Amino acid sequence: MNSQPSVLDAVGFGIFVASWVYAPSVAAVVGPYIVIVLASIIGASFALKRREKTARLVAIWYFLRVAGLAVLITVSLAGIVSSYYSSLTERVLITPVALLIGAIGDDWPKLLRAVVRFLFRAIDLARGKTDSNGEGAP
Numbered sequence: 001m002n003s004q005p006s007v008l009d010a011v012g013f014g015i016f017v018a019s020w021v022y023a024p025s026v027a028a029v030v031g032p033y034i035v036i037v038l039a040s041i042i043g044a045s046f047a048l049k050r051r052e053k054t055a056r057l058v059a060i061w062y063f064l065r066v067a068g069l070a071v072l073i074t075v076s077l078a079g080i081v082s083s084y085y086s087s088l089t090e091r092v093l094i095t096p097v098a099l100l101i102g103a104i105g106d107d108w109p110k111l112l113r114a115v116v117r118f119l120f121r122a123i124d125l126a127r128g129k130t131d132s133n134g135e136g137a138p
Contacts, residue, residue: 010035010095032091033071036098040070043102051105062106070101077101 015031022030044067048059078093104111 009092010039011091014038032075032094035095036071036074037067039095039098040067040074040102043067043070043099044105046103047105047107050107066102066105070098074098074101 011032014033014035015027018027018031018034021027044063047066048063051059051062053059054062074094074097075090078090078097081093081097082088082090
């Protein structure tokens with residue numbers, strides 16, 4: 001009989017990796033943060049690639065700031081999202097949320113403007129109005 005638990009998600013893998021160094025009870029706490037840090041670093045690398053070239057220290061500061069923000073708010077945001085969608089647990093959401101926050105980087109204002117623009121267009125479409133191009137609902 002196999003007494004080893006199977007690893008089914010990224011957080012489980014993080015706990016497995018942390019168990020190489022820490023006791024199982026500590027690994028259960030440290031493991032999710034290993035995953036959060038790795039996902040936020042990967043996401044921040046995408047944001048850094050999109051950014052215009054700057055001095056090395058400025059780029060390093062940007063990278064650390066974006067990854068740090070992702071580390072700080074991932075668990076809270078995953079908890080909020082999981083409260084709205086009962087089929088998604090915080091454990092499942094941790095990796096994509098950290099990756100997404102890191103990947104957005106400093107583009108939050110652009111993203112929020114696009115979301116607001118989309119919502120206003122959807123409202124106008126539902127009301128039957130047309131936009132400046134003459135497009136819209138009949």
